[in-house]
Amino acid sequence: MFKSIRWRVTTLYLILIIAALLMFSLTLKGFLEDYFITQLEDNILKETRLVRSLLKDEIVSNKRVKKIDRLVDEYSNEAEARITIIGSEGKVLGDSEQDPLKMENHLQRHEVQQSIKTGVGKSTRYSETLKINMKYLALPVKHSGNIVGVVRLALPLTQVKEALADIFSRVINAGLIAIIISLILGLSLTKRITKPIERMTEVAGEMAQGHLDQRLMVTSDDELGRLSYVFNNMADKLKNKINEISDEKNKIEAVLSSMGDGVIAVDNIGKIILFNPSAENFFEVKEEEIIGKYSLEVTRSHKLDxxxxxxxxxxEEVSEEIEILYPEERIIRVKATSIKDQDEQIQGVVVVLRDITELRHLEQVRTEFVGNVSHELRTPLTSIKGYVETLLANDNPDSAIYKRFLNVVKDEADRLEQLIIDLLDLSKIESGISGKGYEAINLNQVIEDVLTIVMPKVSDKELNLKIDVPAELAMISGDESQIKRLYINLIDNAVKYTPNCGEVKVKVYEDDEKIWTEISDTGIGIPSEDLPRIFERFYRVDKARSRNLGGTGLGLSIVKHIIEQHNGMIDVESEVEKGTKFIFYFPKVK
Known part of the structure; x- marks a missing residue:
C-alpha cells in the first residue's frame, strides 16, 4: 500500500499536519502555562498584600501566635489559599494547614529569602506537607524600616494543571478531527493527482502489449492535463514510427524470404541474429532454433566461419567460393560484408550465400558436351576425309575399291547426319520446343506404327518379338511424334544389342493413374557400374560396338527428356549377358 504515490503523498501530508499540530500544541502549552501562572501570581500577590495589611499589627507585636494562627485560618478559607506567617527569625507564627508550633524554621526557604532581599519572593516546588506542587509567594512585613516578618501565600498548581489538561484534551480532539479531515482531503486531493498517473500507467502497459490505439482523456489545463496531451502526442508519433518500422521490417522480411540466396547475419562476436529461409534450406535448420548460436555450430563449415x-x-568485404559437406555437398559463393554504426564500429556481419553447385555442374556438363560433340563429329569427318583423300590420290582407282570407299563415306555421312539430327532434337526437347501441341494419344496405334518400322531389323536377326499390349488402353496426353521417337529408340536399342535368334518383349499395362511399358531383351546387358550414367549424353558402355551399330550416344538421353516432359519416369534393370529391361510410365488423361 505504501508503495503507492497516493499513500506516500497522503502520509507526508499527514506527517506535516501532525508536526504542525504538535508544534502548535507545544507552543500553546508554554504560552498558556506562563499565562495561567502569571495570572495565579498576580492573584496571590493581591491576596498576599491584603493579608499582610490585615495582619501587620499582629505580626509587629509578634506575641499573639494563637490569634495570628486563628486569623490565618479565617483568611485562608476566604482566600482559598494556604497562608503562612513567618517571624523575622524564621519562626512560624501562624499556618492555615498545620500547627505553627510544630513546624520547622522557614527562614531559609527560597521565597522567604528572596522576599527579604527583593521585596517579593516566588517559588514553585513540591510540598512535603501537602504532597502536591505548590506556588509560593512571600512579601516582607516592615515596621520602622525593619523587616519584622514575612507573609506567604501558597496555592496548589492542580488547578493550572487541570485547566491545561482540559485545554489540551480539547486541542487533541480538535487535532484528531483535523487529522481525519486532512486524511480525507489528502486522499481526495492525491486521488485527483494519482488517478491520471494510474491511467497513464495502464495505457502505457496496453501500448507495451501492442495496443497502440490507447489514448488519455485530457480533462484539465494544469500540469497533468498538459502531460496527458504530450503523452497522447507521443503515442501518436510512436504508433506512426512503429508502423513505419514494421512496414520496413515486413519489406525486408519479404525480400529476405523471397531471395534465392541464403542470408546470415551475425553480431560482433559471431553469434547468429538472422537466418533467412534459403539459408535454412541450405543447412536444414530452423531460424528460431539456432538464433544466438555461433555460425560454426550451425554451418559446421570452418571455411565459412x-x-x-x-x-x-x-x-572489409570478403568474397570466396567454398565447398560445404553438411548436410550435403554444395559449392557456395560467399560474400561477407561488415555492419558498422555511425562511429564506424563493427556491429556484425551479413553473409550472402549463393548456391552455384548446379552452375558448376552445368559448366562441367557443357565442357564434357563440347568435348564429346567435337569427338563424335571429328571421327566421321576424319574417316570421310581419309577416304576422299585416298580416292583423290589414286588416278585410276579400281571400280570395286572406289565403290566400297564411297559406301564408307556415305555411311559416315549418314552417321554424321544422324548425330546432328539427334543433337537438334535433344536441344528442342530440352528447351521445350516441339513441333506440335499436346494431344490425346492412343498408345496402341503408336506401338503398331513403331513395330512396322523396326520389323525389318527384327526379321533380319531372326528375333522372337513378343507383344503384350491390351486391345483397349486409356489415352495419354503428349506430343505423338516425341512418343513415337521414344518407343523407336528403346525398341531399336533392344533389337540392336540382342544377338541373332534372341528375344525382345514389349509389354504394356495400366493402373488407376498410369500406363506402364516394359521393353526387355536378352541382349548383352549393361554392367551395374554403368547403369547410373546410361542416360547421360554420349555415354556408351561399349563405344566401339555402339559406333559399329550406328549409335550416337544420345538416344537414351533423348528418351529420358521426353519422359520427363510428359510427367513420367523411367528406370532400368540389367544383367550382363542376360539382358536389359526398361520400365517407364505416362499419366493417363484425366
Missing part, C-alpha cells in the same frame, strides 16, 4: 571472422576483424 573463417570468412565471417575475417570480415569481422578487418571490417
Amino acid at each position: 573463417q570468412v565471417v571472422m575475417e570480415s569481422l576483424e578487418k571490417g
Whole structure:
C-alpha cells in the first residue's frame, strides 16, 4: 500500500499536519502555562498584600501566635489559599494547614529569602506537607524600616494543571478531527493527482502489449492535463514510427524470404541474429532454433566461419567460393560484408550465400558436351576425309575399291547426319520446343506404327518379338511424334544389342493413374557400374560396338527428356549377358 504515490503523498501530508499540530500544541502549552501562572501570581500577590495589611499589627507585636494562627485560618478559607506567617527569625507564627508550633524554621526557604532581599519572593516546588506542587509567594512585613516578618501565600498548581489538561484534551480532539479531515482531503486531493498517473500507467502497459490505439482523456489545463496531451502526442508519433518500422521490417522480411540466396547475419562476436529461409534450406535448420548460436555450430563449415571472422576483424568485404559437406555437398559463393554504426564500429556481419553447385555442374556438363560433340563429329569427318583423300590420290582407282570407299563415306555421312539430327532434337526437347501441341494419344496405334518400322531389323536377326499390349488402353496426353521417337529408340536399342535368334518383349499395362511399358531383351546387358550414367549424353558402355551399330550416344538421353516432359519416369534393370529391361510410365488423361 505504501508503495503507492497516493499513500506516500497522503502520509507526508499527514506527517506535516501532525508536526504542525504538535508544534502548535507545544507552543500553546508554554504560552498558556506562563499565562495561567502569571495570572495565579498576580492573584496571590493581591491576596498576599491584603493579608499582610490585615495582619501587620499582629505580626509587629509578634506575641499573639494563637490569634495570628486563628486569623490565618479565617483568611485562608476566604482566600482559598494556604497562608503562612513567618517571624523575622524564621519562626512560624501562624499556618492555615498545620500547627505553627510544630513546624520547622522557614527562614531559609527560597521565597522567604528572596522576599527579604527583593521585596517579593516566588517559588514553585513540591510540598512535603501537602504532597502536591505548590506556588509560593512571600512579601516582607516592615515596621520602622525593619523587616519584622514575612507573609506567604501558597496555592496548589492542580488547578493550572487541570485547566491545561482540559485545554489540551480539547486541542487533541480538535487535532484528531483535523487529522481525519486532512486524511480525507489528502486522499481526495492525491486521488485527483494519482488517478491520471494510474491511467497513464495502464495505457502505457496496453501500448507495451501492442495496443497502440490507447489514448488519455485530457480533462484539465494544469500540469497533468498538459502531460496527458504530450503523452497522447507521443503515442501518436510512436504508433506512426512503429508502423513505419514494421512496414520496413515486413519489406525486408519479404525480400529476405523471397531471395534465392541464403542470408546470415551475425553480431560482433559471431553469434547468429538472422537466418533467412534459403539459408535454412541450405543447412536444414530452423531460424528460431539456432538464433544466438555461433555460425560454426550451425554451418559446421570452418571455411565459412573463417570468412565471417575475417570480415569481422578487418571490417572489409570478403568474397570466396567454398565447398560445404553438411548436410550435403554444395559449392557456395560467399560474400561477407561488415555492419558498422555511425562511429564506424563493427556491429556484425551479413553473409550472402549463393548456391552455384548446379552452375558448376552445368559448366562441367557443357565442357564434357563440347568435348564429346567435337569427338563424335571429328571421327566421321576424319574417316570421310581419309577416304576422299585416298580416292583423290589414286588416278585410276579400281571400280570395286572406289565403290566400297564411297559406301564408307556415305555411311559416315549418314552417321554424321544422324548425330546432328539427334543433337537438334535433344536441344528442342530440352528447351521445350516441339513441333506440335499436346494431344490425346492412343498408345496402341503408336506401338503398331513403331513395330512396322523396326520389323525389318527384327526379321533380319531372326528375333522372337513378343507383344503384350491390351486391345483397349486409356489415352495419354503428349506430343505423338516425341512418343513415337521414344518407343523407336528403346525398341531399336533392344533389337540392336540382342544377338541373332534372341528375344525382345514389349509389354504394356495400366493402373488407376498410369500406363506402364516394359521393353526387355536378352541382349548383352549393361554392367551395374554403368547403369547410373546410361542416360547421360554420349555415354556408351561399349563405344566401339555402339559406333559399329550406328549409335550416337544420345538416344537414351533423348528418351529420358521426353519422359520427363510428359510427367513420367523411367528406370532400368540389367544383367550382363542376360539382358536389359526398361520400365517407364505416362499419366493417363484425366
